[in-house]
Amino acid sequence: VQLVESGGGLVQPGGSLRLSCAASGFTFSWYDMRWYRQAPGKERELVAVISSAGGATNYPDSVKGRFTISRDNAKNTVYLQMMSLKPEDTAVYYCNARRATIGVDYWGQGTQVTVSS
Numbered sequence: 001v002q003l004v005e006s007g008g009g010l011v012q013p014g015g016s017l018r019l020s021c022a023a024s025g026f027t028f029s030w031y032d033m034r035w036y037r038q039a040p041g042k043e044r045e046l047v048a049v050i051s052s053a054g055g056a057t058n059y060p061d062s063v064k065g066r067f068t069i070s071r072d073n074a075k076n077t078v079y080l081q082m083m084s085l086k087p088e089d090t091a092v093y094y095c096n097a098r099r100a101t102i103g104v105d106y107w108g109q110g111t112q113v114t115v116s117s
Contacts, residue, residue, distance in 0.1 A: 001025035001106050003095045008111030011085055015115070019080040021095030021108055028076040029053070031099050031106075035069060035080045037091035037113075044094070048080055063089075085115045 007019040019035070032052055038044040048069035049058045057069050068081040078095060095108035 003097060003106055003108035005093065005095050005108045005111040008093060008113045010114045010116065012117050013086060013115055015085050016081070016083045017085065017113060019082070019093055019095075019111060019113075021078045021080075023076045023078070023095075023097060023106075026097065026106065028097070029073040031097040031104075033069070033071055033078040034096040034098060035067075035078075036094045036096055037089075038094070038110075039088075039091040042091075045091075047093075050078065082113070085113075087115050089113060090115050 002024045004022045005019060007017060009017065011017050030052055033050050034046060035048040036044050037047050047060065047063050048067055050069045050071050054071050059067060066084045071078040090113060092110040092112050094110045097106040
């Protein structure tokens with residue numbers, strides 16, 4: 001099983017980034033997908049959720065209206081489009097695959113996003 005994130009980097013405040021997470025080794029379309037982030041000295045925070053078929057999404061207030069999660073089940077990939085980035089969005093962003101019915105969680109290695117002028 002692999003989840004490989006990409007697309008992180010350094011961006012100025014107000015800028016945009018799109019993260020990708022390529023999945024392999026499991027039946028991607030059976031899993032809800034999540035993006036989390038963790039800033040230095042802080043707990044890991046959930047920033048986006050998408051259901052297995054892509055019909056439902058959810059976001060915390062801190063990113064609602066700025067972040068959009070999507071998925072392409074044909075490509076086994078989930079995306080996180082981030083707009084109007086703020087310095088407080090700086091963190092390592094992690095991709096997560098979850099199938100709650102069987103208690104399975106898979107994690108990627110993370111990708112660094114730094115928002116700074």
